[in-house]
Amino acid sequence: MKFAEKIIWSCLIILSILFSIGSSVLIYQNHHNLLQSTLKHNLSTHEIEVYSLETRLFQDSLEYSMSFGQDQSKMMNKAIYYLEQFRYTSQTKKTYGLSLPDKSIFYSNIDNQFSQYISVDYNQKYFIKHKDHQYKMFITSKINTGKDIYYLTSCYDMTSVYQDRDRQIINFLIISIILYTVAYTILRFLSSYLTQSIHKLNAVTKRIANGDYSERTCIKSDDEIGELSKSFDEMAEMNEKKIHQLEESVIQKEEFMGSFSHEVKTPMTTILGFADLLRTCDCDIKTRQKAAQYIYTEGKRLEKLSYTLMDLLSLSDQQIQLIPVNFQTIIKQLKEDYDKKDINCLLKFDSCDQWVKSQPELLFTLLRNLIDNAIKASKEGQTISLQTSVQDGYMKVSIIDEGIGMNEEDVQKATEAFYMADKSRSRSLGGAGLGLTIVKRICEAHQTTLSIQSQLNVGTTISFELEVLDYEEE
């Protein structure tokens, strides 16, 4: 059963129950009041009639006992005459019966089937009897005519009172049927209007399930459905964002894997090719030497790539704990490191005795990667300088070279994995294009961004910021 129908039927059932109870009470009360007033009216009429009959008969009996003496039948005729008079003057439908104390009935125009109720036994009583859809009220009173005693039984027709009740009931039924039909129609429209937003929610859910993540319900209302749709839209928004992120990371991973496989495939081809040559034929010493040399250098390249990848992986895996690091110590390490190497460029380091929030190994890797890049970009005799400046609790570290520089497009792509501005050149210097990717990751771990300014053939300045700490070595 649909929700709309549930609403309709539950409303109709409640409505019909309450309406019936209300109407029943009303009809019953109406009927009761009418019955009571009719009864009262009939009683008073009866009383008046009895009183007037008694008075007249008493006067008559006085008259008769003087002139005619005792004449019972005449008295009776007189009584009947008066009753006939009453009957014709009265507006209400009524009949009479007269009986004697010995229970004999001497006059009656009451329907025969009710004649049993004309009796002395019912003196000073009233009751209602019904037979064949006819309701009759009977009142019996004693009439004292001086000498004789009669019993007058008035029979009032009460059918109209009961008919009135029945009519009301039928009317009620007809009205209820009409009302229910109207109510059903109204409820139908109302519920379909109310459930319209539910239908919309449902449709949107289905569309989202089918992969259309940008779908929204956009139902604006203050009720629960409005709230639900608002929460639903929020959820859909979150989902869309998450899915978008996932898709992006998948694309990034694919790109990374593509570049990675390219980086691996090239040395692999060389190694396999030369090894195949060596194992197939007994070549001369010169070829053999050349092949072995290639296998060695390409193998080295693979080794270096794997180490760099390991660095990258460990960076993305672990949560990095930042501790106070003396910047001067790191610079000292770098100096020692580069002193051992044979470098054609001039390295200038600013001395800066500050404590920064970082991690010694990472900071070292970060700076070394940047300096390595600068060296690769520089020609013989050019200067590479590491400058520092402290401002607002942050230390800005810049590595400045006078080398070949990059164009704008290269600057934007510089931190992408495996990106090399000048592929053949950096290859020949042993790079795989991962240096700046690592640098970027380390910077992310320090919550700082890497800014690159570069101009072709003028040089490159790469800088980042570190938080300065007030720290005394114990």
Added chain:
Amino acid sequence: MKILIVEDEQSIADLMIMNLIRAGYQCDYASDGKIGADKIEENVYDLILLDIMLPEIDGYELMEYIEPMNIPVIFITAKGSVKERVKGLHMGADDYLVKPFSIDELIARVESVLRRYHKGMEEIHILDAVIDTNKRCVYQHQQLIDLTNMEYELLLFLVRNKNMALYRDVLYQKVWHEDIYEQTRTLDLHIQRLRKKLGWQKQIKTVYKIGYMLEVSDEVC
């Protein structure tokens, strides 16, 4: 038969050059697209081996330049996805070689592309024999020599690597494409039959501790 190799990886270029020269081709080398374009301008090549990821001018751009010249091109790249391959072939490349490739595959593809252009060494003249690579037949003094399929393959491999001492198990592996090292008896058997059928008892030499070699003195060749 002159082949131009446009490849920025020195090592791979060297590998290809060494093996192509060994297989009897002349090679020219360009380390980027610009040099490649210059060389194509200056010289006439029978085939171009073209890397896609090149500095200066990339492979696809260079391909557009080469296309109207009707020179067969084989793309060589690490991008092995179907989409990339279809793109390359649609641009007019004749074949597609995905890194890492084996040298045998390179040679085979070079040969097949050249054959298609009727430029290839359809007939290989060696010693007193002629090998028709299209019909897969061997003639000696205008006489058809009846060789089995494996014997033909073995002969072709020996001819392609002439004057080189070839290791027995690798020889077996490369001709039969099977990795079972112990079954070199089969190889010995085929070598014996080849010697007998062609009368090359001396030319197909047994090299001590190594394997076999087809010796062709330059004067005869």
